[in-house]
Amino acid sequence: MAIVIGYAIALLGAVAAFQLSKGKSKKRKYIVWGTALIVPISQALSFAVGLSYAFxxxxxxxxxxxxxxxxxxxxxxxxxxxxxxxxxxxxxxxDG
Structure with a gap:
């Protein structure tokens, strides 16, 4: 059950980042996706993948x-x- 919750949190974080970055500038997309990857996605995904592999x-x-x-x-x-x-x-x- 914990594995599913980890994947669900990572998926919800990705969906939230997608919704928050839709129609924004490239700079804003980098900020939103970087924050989303740092806070909810990396922890939940590493936890779920680690437990899945161990199983x-x-x-x-x-x-x-x-x-x-x-x-x-x-x-x-x-x-x-x-x-x-x-x-x-x-x-x-x-020019940039």
Whole structure:
């Protein structure tokens, strides 16, 4: 049951980020998706994947894979957030 809840939280976080970023500028999309990846998605997804993998290989220690998945997803979200914060809005004349 905990595995399903983890996947559900990650899915709800992705749906919420999609709804919040629909029709926004690229800068705002990076900020929304970076925040969503840092806060709800990375923790829930790493937890659910770790437990799923441990269940498949029938070894409880295999759940520690979540200790590797979480920092990777967190850093990807952090990079996306920082790109969104420090990205310059283009003026439309091709310089950036």
């Amino acid at each position: 498949m290989v029938e070894n409880g220690w295999a759940a520690l894979i979540m200790w590797y998945i979480f920092p990777i997803l967190f850093l990807i979200g952090l990079v996306m957030l920082l790109v969104g914060i420090f990205k310059r809005e283009g003026t439309g004349n091709g």
